[in-house]
Amino acid sequence: MTEQAQSNFDSMFGTMNLPEEVHIVKQEMKEVHIMPKMLPLTIHEQRIREQMEKAQREKKWVLTFVIGTKPCFYKFYGSIMEAERQGIPYMVIDSNQHYDANLTFGIKEFDYSRKICSNLSIRGNLSQKSGELFYKVSWFANYLKNNWPDVTVVPVVLGDTILTSIVPAAWMFTRREKAIHNEAGLRSMSPDAMALLRNHQTLSAEDFIDKQFNGSWSLQTQEPFPEQWDTFVSSKGSEFLFAPLDLNKQHLLREGHNEKKIWVTGGVVVDALEAKSKMTSERSVFDIYPILEQGEWIRVDIHRKANQTPERFKSIISGIKQLVEKGHQVNFIEMNTTRVSLDQYGLRGVLDGLKNYDNFLHTSVWPEFSHVLEFYKSKNCFAALTDSGGVQEEMNLLGKLCLTARFNTDRPETVNSAHSNILVPPVSGDFMLKMVEHVLQNQTLQQKMRSAPKLYGEGVGKKFITTVKGLMEQNAKPFTWTHDQWGLL
Secondary structure: OOHHHHHHHHHHHOOOOOOHHHHHHHHOOOOOOOOOOOOOOEEOHHHHHHHHHHHHHHOOOEEEEEEOOHHHHHHOHHHHHHHHHOOOOEEEEEOOOOOOOOOOOHHHHOOOOOOEEEEOOOOOOHHHHHHHHHHHHHHHHHHHHHHOOOOOEEEEEEOOOHHHHHHHHHHHHHHOOOEEEEOOOOOOEEEHHHHHHHHOOOOOHHHHHHHHHHOOEEEOOOOOOOHHHHHHHHHHOEEEEEEOOHHHHHHHHHOOOOHHHEEEOOOOOHHHHHHHHOOOOOOOHHHHOHHHHOOOEEEEEOOOHHHHOHHHHHHHHHHHHHHHHOOOEEEEEEOHHHHHHHHHOOOHHHHHHHOOOOOEEEEEOOOOHHHHHHHHHOOOEEEEEEOOHHHHHHHHHHOOEEEEOOOOEOOOHHHHOOOOEEEOOOOOHHHHHHHHHHHHOOHHHHHHHHOOOOOOOOOHHHHHHHHHHHHHHOOOOOOOOHHHHOOOO
8 A cells, every 4th residue: 555545545544553354455455436427417508598697687586497307397387477477587408318209208298308507417216316316416506506597597497206305405515505495395194994994804995984084093104215314304305395384384384394485376287287178189198098987997106116016016916816807997008117026026927917908008108188187077087096195186176086005195185085095005915905995895985076165275476576576675595694683693
């Protein structure tokens, strides 16, 4: 070992009298190059300059909407349209972590192509994505700071994606400006009746549903993973928090957030649902999948990481198989994560075998949100069997049945308040079949679920942008020291 290398080693590990075998280990120390090859980020300089100079002239913030996953395209729709209407400078950053045509069709569908100012080209597993995001977002934040040092730029993150946790930290460490967290305060809860699943063979569906609707609930925030971590960390790194419901606000207050910096504005999907309900796609979803026009279908989409564990995933596939074999109509949507699990656990043959049934349709992800909405609203949609959080909201707003394949939910209000949603935990295929068939056979329960009160408000984007505009006019700061909060120094 060279003298310099010895000095570096000793500075890290000390200069104690080490046993000879440790000195041998020291001699074998070698460099390991661990950084993955990253795709470059891209920026649209003209669009950035236009928005930054507009903010400079008008003494406004620039809102930077950061898109992470497919639902972000339509969840941000209302806020972005309202920012345009109210003349608020804004940019869109696309993480591009989902980059295939099916998952990025929202760029075309919601006319984002002329709004995107940077493409981060994120790739890899969760760790690599997190590292790339931190590095690239920090670079972008510095780029803006170096060129327009007097302009306040505030990232707007949404819900519980990996961007939601990483972007606020990267931005705060680089610019000392905190973010806005929209759809904040999503915390998972479970009905205490989950304990009854230990004897699920004898547990009646009716009793289990009654205890979900009317029994006690408790916080259970391990899942969804990593989304519960993402949303919790995001709020800690954000200055202003916008919650869908008062329940979410109460979660944030319990965690120590300042009530003066929390606003309840409703569900972020509301505006896109309203807008798309008034539009007609060039091609109907029933032209693409004519079989869906016959009868009532259960649309299945499963993507949560917890549901990709072998026990749960096998239960879900078993439940689907039994539903189809008993004559119920099932449309199975193959998500990226389900594709991996089907192959990893050797279950693709099960679904291939079901393709012989006229009551089974196996498709890839539908690119257009309009098509998903068209189907959900139709008489041919009986229910969604899902593990998505957003779908639980959408079905409540559309007056449709939701069956959630999870042991907890970050939208507990859809179950224990509205009664538009039922948890169907994947404890076994037999139990899932029992739960779904109970709903299929119970007209009174179906009517109760369809007539549930709508929980998530209206005009949500307008409420959000109007509040943010008010903060600008009040000269609020997206970061304050404690002495500033107390009016000292």
